[in-house]
Amino acid sequence: MELxxxxxxxxxxxxxxxxxxxxxxxxxxxxxxxxxCGVASCGTCTVMLDGVATKTCTxxxxxxxxxxxxxxxxxxTEGQLSxxxxxxxxxxxxxxxxxQSGMIVAAExxxxxxxxxxxxxxxxxxxxxxxxxTYQRIRAAIHTAAKWRAEKTNLAG
Amino acid sequence: xxxxxxxxxxxAFIIAGGVVGGGLAVGVGxxxxxxxxxxxxxxxxxGDGSSLNAWIRIAPDNTIIMAVPRAEMGQxxxxxxxxxxxxxxxxxxxxxxxxxxxxxxPYANPFIVVNKPRDIxxxxxxxxxxxxxxxxxxxxxxxxxxxxxxxxxAAGASAREMLIQAAATQWGVDRSECYAQSGYVINKxxxxxxxxxxxxxxxxxxxxxxxxxxxxxxxxxxxxxPVQRLDIPEKVTGEAxxxxxxxxxxxxxxxxxxxxxxDGQIQSVANQSEIEAMPGVEKIVLLPNGVGAAVIANNTxxxxxxxxALEFEETGDNTLSSEQIAKIQEDVIANNxxxxxxxxxxxxxxxxxxxxxxxxxxxxxxxxxxCMEPINCTVLINGDKAEVWIGHQGSSLVxxxxxxxxxxxxxxxxxxxxxxxxxxxxxxxxxxxLHAAAVAKEIEGTPVQLVYTxxxxxxxxxxxxxxxxxxxxxxxxxxxxxxENKMALQSVGYSSMMRIKPTFxxxxxxxxxxxxxxxxxPYQMDNVKVAFGQMELPVLVGNxxxxxxxxxxxxxxxxxxxxxxxxxxxxxLFRKKMLKNHPRFEAVLDKVAEISNWSKPLPKGKxxxxxxxxxxxxxxxxxxxxxxxxxxxxxxxxxxNVIDCGRIVNPDTIEAQMQSGIIFxxxxxxxxxxxxxxxxxxxxxxxxxxxVRMNVAPTVVNHIMEIDEYPGGVGEPATPPAAPAxxxxxxxxxxxxxxxxxxxxxxxxxx
Ligand code: FES
Ligand code: FES
Numbered sequence: 090m091e092l093x094x095x096x097x098x099x100x101x102x103x104x105x106x107x108x109x110x111x112x113x114x115x116x117x118x119x120x121x122x123x124x125x126c127g128v129a130s131c132g133t134c135t136v137m138l139d140g141v142a143t144k145t146c147t148x149x150x151x152x153x154x155x156x157x158x159x160x161x162x163x164x165x166t167e168g169q170l171s172x173x174x175x176x177x178x179x180x181x182x183x184x185x186x187x188x189q190s191g192m193i194v195a196a197e198x199x200x201x202x203x204x205x206x207x208x209x210x211x212x213x214x215x216x217x218x219x220x221x222x223t224y225q226r227i228r229a230a231i232h233t234a235a236k237w238r239a240e241k242t243n244l245a246g
Numbered sequence: 247x248x249x250x251x252x253x254x255x256x257x258a259f260i261i262a263g264g265v266v267g268g269g270l271a272v273g274v275g276x277x278x279x280x281x282x283x284x285x286x287x288x289x290x291x292x293g294d295g296s297s298l299n300a301w302i303r304i305a306p307d308n309t310i311i312m313a314v315p316r317a318e319m320g321q322x323x324x325x326x327x328x329x330x331x332x333x334x335x336x337x338x339x340x341x342x343x344x345x346x347x348x349x350x351x352p353y354a355n356p357f358i359v360v361n362k363p364r365d366i367x368x369x370x371x372x373x374x375x376x377x378x379x380x381x382x383x384x385x386x387x388x389x390x391x392x393x394x395x396x397x398x399x400a401a402g403a404s405a406r407e408m409l410i411q412a413a414a415t416q417w418g419v420d421r422s423e424c425y426a427q428s429g430y431v432i433n434k435x436x437x438x439x440x441x442x443x444x445x446x447x448x449x450x451x452x453x454x455x456x457x458x459x460x461x462x463x464x465x466x467x468x469x470x471x472p473v474q475r476l477d478i479p480e481k482v483t484g485e486a487x488x489x490x491x492x493x494x495x496x497x498x499x500x501x502x503x504x505x506x507x508x509d510g511q512i513q514s515v516a517n518q519s520e521i522e523a524m525p526g527v528e529k530i531v532l533l534p535n536g537v538g539a540a541v542i543a544n545n546t547x548x549x550x551x552x553x554x555a556l557e558f559e560e561t562g563d564n565t566l567s568s569e570q571i572a573k574i575q576e577d578v579i580a581n582n583x584x585x586x587x588x589x590x591x592x593x594x595x596x597x598x599x600x601x602x603x604x605x606x607x608x609x610x611x612x613x614x615x616x617c618m619e620p621i622n623c624t625v626l627i628n629g630d631k632a633e634v635w636i637g638h639q640g641s642s643l644v645x646x647x648x649x650x651x652x653x654x655x656x657x658x659x660x661x662x663x664x665x666x667x668x669x670x671x672x673x674x675x676x677x678x679x680l681h682a683a684a685v686a687k688e689i690e691g692t693p694v695q696l697v698y699t700x701x702x703x704x705x706x707x708x709x710x711x712x713x714x715x716x717x718x719x720x721x722x723x724x725x726x727x728x729x730e731n732k733m734a735l736q737s738v739g740y741s742s743m744m745r746i747k748p749t750f751x752x753x754x755x756x757x758x759x760x761x762x763x764x765x766x767x768p769y770q771m772d773n774v775k776v777a778f779g780q781m782e783l784p785v786l787v788g789n790x791x792x793x794x795x796x797x798x799x800x801x802x803x804x805x806x807x808x809x810x811x812x813x814x815x816x817x818x819l820f821r822k823k824m825l826k827n828h829p830r831f832e833a834v835l836d837k838v839a840e841i842s843n844w845s846k847p848l849p850k851g852k853x854x855x856x857x858x859x860x861x862x863x864x865x866x867x868x869x870x871x872x873x874x875x876x877x878x879x880x881x882x883x884x885x886x887n888v889i890d891c892g893r894i895v896n897p898d899t900i901e902a903q904m905q906s907g908i909i910f911x912x913x914x915x916x917x918x919x920x921x922x923x924x925x926x927x928x929x930x931x932x933x934x935x936x937x938v939r940m941n942v943a944p945t946v947v948n949h950i951m952e953i954d955e956y957p958g959g960v961g962e963p964a965t966p967p968a969a970p971a972x973x974x975x976x977x978x979x980x981x982x983x984x985x986x987x988x989x990x991x992x993x994x995x996x997x
């Protein structure tokens with residue numbers, strides 16, 4: 090089976106029912122995507138699937154063949170951190186950091202779909218668990234990233 | 247602050263030097279900072295360069311390699327400990343590289359044993375020496391800064407002095423002609439400079455005769471200012487490695503299934519051949535003492551599917567229920583008090599003789615730690631050597647655990663300390679190490695990563711105990727005349743020490759954590775009795791972020807509100823009146839009242855509650871502000887938080903820990919309960935053990951008091967007051983006094 094992850098092709102040979110999470114982590118050693126619950130509840134395993142934030146712990150690998158998969162490892166491009174990642178540093182968001190791959194990917198997907206989210210939009214879109222309770226800083230960082238993204242687009246445009 | 251300073255005599259110096267290598271040198275006060283001969287660390291994993299002491303190695307390219315022997319579990323020690331060193335060493339934070347050293351003597355945490363800071367000038371007490379000799383290298387009880395504050399500054403100052411002396415020698419000038427700045431030693435007269443990298447080799451040969459004078463607070467350049475955390479860049483790219491991310495050549499994966507019942511044992515696996523035929527399965531390992539079994543496979547998912555399919559022949563008590571535990575609590579309080587940690591005046595007599603007594607019967611359930619990263623440990627056993635990959639709160643415990651199972655000597659066990667995806671006390675336990683070692687022993691030469699699925703992590707752990715707490719009080723308009731508090735609990739100290747270090751285990755009646763935050767409250771009361779009894783139950787209990795205070799703050803600060811309201815007084819002013827002898831508490835309370843505008847009425851539909859609590863050396867006051875959506879539905883809008891943690895190390899980390907501690911306390915208050923039915927835990931995973939998420943999380947408005955006193959902890963103290971502040975706000979809104987957690991059980995919902 091062929092998977093396209095962060096723009097690169099990978100050949101894998103596993104049961105079609107194996108969740109994408111375990112293909113990433115154990116077959117491809119891409120450990121940035123985390124296991125937290127395995128029941129699509131916590132969001133630590135979130136990746137972008139054709140641009141949509143998707144939990145991978147219950148997602149059979151057969152369902153993602155041919156789709157574009159972007160993991161936390163693909164968020165920075167050519168060594169350049171994304172605006173979201175920079176905002177995460179600016180606001181000193183991570184504590185233990187375990188949930189943050191999923192949070193960052195979810196934030197990227199949110200901002201792709203909604204460049205200027207309100208607090209309500211953030212509440213609706215970011216449903217991942219952070220046991221360290223970094224929500225306040227995540228919210229602030231999303232607003233900052235939205236601003237920086239807009240500035241970048243204006244500059245480019 | 248420690249002001250005593252002792253000049254080292256030549257004699258003391260030689261004696262200190264003479265015991266090098268014998269392990270006793272750790273007892274000789276400042277020698278560990280100033281003498282290169284104290285070689286009780288191997289320097290493994292430090293990379294190239296010259297070591298100036300156990301904490302500091304300087305690479306030729308001027309990178310400052312710092313050993314951080316505490317676990318980074320989100321509380322920021324990979325930044326705060328380097329800050330302490332860097333302040334005195336005179337280096338920039340961005341020149342620092344952090345490494346996790348092996349658990350060796352210099353890195354011990356004696357604070358965790360003696361509960362007070364070490365005296366760096368006069369040497370360690372007997373208990374501190376024992377803690378260092380063993381050594382106990384552990385992270386917990388919000389002790390990192392409290393243990394390190396003088397210790398690491400002394401390490402930094404000593405190393406700086408060695409570098410300056412090396413430069414002075416090289417230039418042939420007097421030492422007083424030189425000073426250090428930003429990683430260089432500078433010659434005052436001609437502004438020539440030498441980098442630390444250039445000086446390190448020569449400096450490492452220098453012996454100092456005493457610890458240089460530490461800086462005054464007013465001269466701090468780094469401490470007390472917000473510093474960006476060193477671990478954050480790799481935590482936004484997915485590169486940060488946690489225990490579960492260890493990937494070693496040829497490794498296999500194993501999933502554990504515990505015996506179903508908490509006192510249970512498995513005898514055998516009924517469907518062994520079926521399991522062995524499942525895809526990718528290598529082997530089934532029965533764990534010692536019937537605690538369960540693990541299935542080794544070539545992928546975590548395959549291992550966990552196989553473990554889930556195991557059918558056990560097993561025994562155990564299948565009757566235990568939460569109802570039964572509640573009955574035992576009542577009985578223990580009535581008939582089986584074993585300790586009275588506070589008994590001032592005649593509380594019981596005063597109350598028995600009065601016909602004007604208020605009563606409150608409180609209780610809280612068991613709680614799971616629910617670290618975001620499920621429990622795991624990776625072990626490779628190779629003959630008389632072992633290697634471990636784990637995120638753990640006690641690197642010395644990691645070695646001891648492997649040694650207990652395999653007999654491999656401690657020095658031959660290499661610990662690769664990873665980031666912890668949350669610790670909260672759960673990762674101070676040995677079980678994952680013992681089990682992983684037992685599994686790895688069955689497949690020597692192959693590294694195995696043992697994982698507890700979320701379900702296994704949640705259903706088989708060492709819970710915050712379920713506790714009942716009964717109060718009686720006699721109150722008048724001037725305050726509280728008599729206060730009596732009786733509790734039924736399971737001793738966390740006893741339960742956890744019996745697992746970790748049985749020789750150190752004190753009986754339950756001697757466990758200070760049971761009554762911490764319940765006995766010796768700051769409030770002026772003449773007649774006080776605080777007592778508890780121990781419940782004997784098969785459920786394991788352990789340290790859960792803020793330990794005894796996690797329940798006792800809820801009990802005492804809610805009942806304190808009841809007392810205030812019983813005499814028609816404002817809960818803030820009622821408390822304040824009784825804090826006259828404790829100005830630091832009073833100042834925190836006043837400050838939180840001030841920043842929350844306590845004296846001004848809130849708009850219609852909004853309500854507030856207050857709580858004050860000291861734990862782990864720091865005082866925290868909180869005001870919760872909520873909005874009523876309808877009958878029993880609320881939004882938790884804001885938490886005003888004030889902390890007095892003495893001297894400030896990294897204010898940004900303190901703020902983060904306040905936000906974190908409050909959310910942690912709220913998850914427990916709103917939703918958290920582990921319950922038992924027919925001998926089994928009823929919660930499996932997050933859908934049954936819910937957490938505060940973005941849509942419910944309040945905004946925290948934080949204030950840090952500036953107090954020139956020895957630092958207190960910050961990892962735990964914000965958790966205890968969160969539940970009572972919210973409960974008191976809910977009372978203000980509804981008139982319903984909620985005396986047991988979680989609130990959801992009482993029909994409350996939050997958005
Ligand atoms: S691991 Fe996928 S949602 Fe929790
Ligand atoms: S940072 Fe620890 S779980 Fe979110």
